[in-house]
Amino acid sequence: MLILKVLMLSFNGGKDWTVALKTMLDISMTGVSFLGPIGFTVSASYFLLDTATNGFGGFGNPNNL
Numbered sequence: 557m558l559i560l561k562v563l564m565l566s567f568n569g570g571k572d573w574t575v576a577l578k579t580m581l582d583i584s585m586t587g588v589s590f591l592g593p594i595g596f597t598v599s600a601s602y603f604l605l606d607t608a609t610n611g612f613g614g615f616g617n618p619n620n621l
Contacts, residue, residue, distance in 0.1 A: 578611070 589599035606612060 582606075 585599045585602045588595045588602075590596075
């Protein structure tokens, strides 16, 4: 159900497909963090990189479209 809502964002509420893709990636990486120490490390690295690069250069940011 959540995946359907995110996909619908790209067609109804979002301005571009990158918004839905970035949202799905963030949700997926949050789930990965619960897969033990390796999952937590991968997820933490993703979110640190995401923060350090200002959302991967604004990818999926609806304000940048």
